[in-house]
Amino acid sequence: MRCSSSGRPPSDRRPREPGEFGDDWSEPLGQEDRKKIAAYFKNMQALASKLGFVRLRVGGRDFTVDLNDKRSKYGVTFEAPRGSLMTAVEYEVFDDLLIGNFMKTTLHGMDSLYPWFTPVVAKYADNGRAYSKVEVVKYFAEYLRRQPRNFLLHQLENQASDCFRTMVPKDAKFYGAAKRVYFALKGLPPPLDA
Incomplete structure (x- = not known):
């Protein structure tokens, strides 16, 4: 076994299958998942003042959380595996998905997640515990x-x-x-x- 200069074995950098970490891109959302996701995003009142919808594409199927009919041309679609998405929603750490750079993101009617989405979800709600x-x-x-x-x-x-x-x-x-x-x-x- 080769060791690095620190005396430890070098880290294993082989690509791994997402399933090893609980992610299966073909796994769809369940009914309970949809309820949790809807509650998560609808709880953030400031989000509805900026976006009309948040759409999640999971397992090849879309689930849309409607936030504000008057802003229906503004929204975002995130495509992510169910495991990581539900972990982020349950632990209120959605920013981890954004930082991870593996989630596919489509913007509708806007050219950036900032200031429309990221500060409201990641800073005010998830980190600051400010929802209303x-x-x-x-x-x-x-x-x-x-x-x-x-x-x-x-x-x-x-x-x-x-x-x-x-x-x-x-x-x-x-x-x-x-x-x-x-x-x-x-x-x-x-x-x-x-």
Whole structure:
């Protein structure tokens, strides 16, 4: 057996079948699964103010959670294996699916999960335990109470960034340059797509 420089055997990096980890891409949702998923997303009131639906494609079948008829052209479809999806829903860690980069995502009427989906689900609900509109307001009020200057600057930065994205198409000549300047001002390395 070969060992690494630390004296431990090298890690096994062979590709593994998803089934070894409880994921079978052909396994459909059960009735109880659908109830849990619907309750999970409908519990997030702020999500309905942004999206009309969240669709889950599991085992080749679609299940749609309708959130707001008035926003029916805005939604997202996630295709994921039942095991990982239900673990994320049951433990309220949906961000783990987004970070994992194996779930297929289709956006409807929007060009990004942010600010439509990710902050509402991952930050406010799953991490912040803020589900109702009142709880989300309290969530932000707590940040404002703790760090008023930083909170206000962050909100201003987000509003300016959202405004820029709305007004300037990504294929504009100076979009990449503006993105590089923004990252430089923040002291961050430029993103690969800038």
